Amino acid sequence: MSCCSSNGTCSSTAAATAAVEPAPVAVTAVYAVAGMTCGHCEQAVGKAVAGLPGVTAVSVDVRGGLVTVSAGAELDDEALRAAIDGAGYELTGRA
Template identity: 60%
Template structure:
């Protein structure tokens, strides 16, 4: 069962930020696509199955940003 979730992220301000987050989150097992949007402050993650939010949070933290929640 595939899953797509959009998270809100604080600290993103440019294309470099988007790339850093995309690279870290793409490394998680099962992730099929990542779309970071600095302007909107969101990261949309598609995966083969629902991901553990703590794993996504850890990947975003590793990139130097903070997952602040799920977008509405």
């Protein structure tokens, strides 16, 4: 489910590259996420993923449907799935 109207418009246009507390990066992974169409979607997914324990950086590419996540340890795909699904989008797998 998306926050946007059926024609793909949204009132938010802010960018959502979320940086979290700096730490040595041990793991970076790219995930495919369905349902993102605008800046609000970008912010919602970025905030949901950035709040997970161990995440050090998040970059959301709405046009490509990709979320790049860096963490200090191995990423928990199910925790990421739950955070993204909870924000109203669908993690479809690693890209």
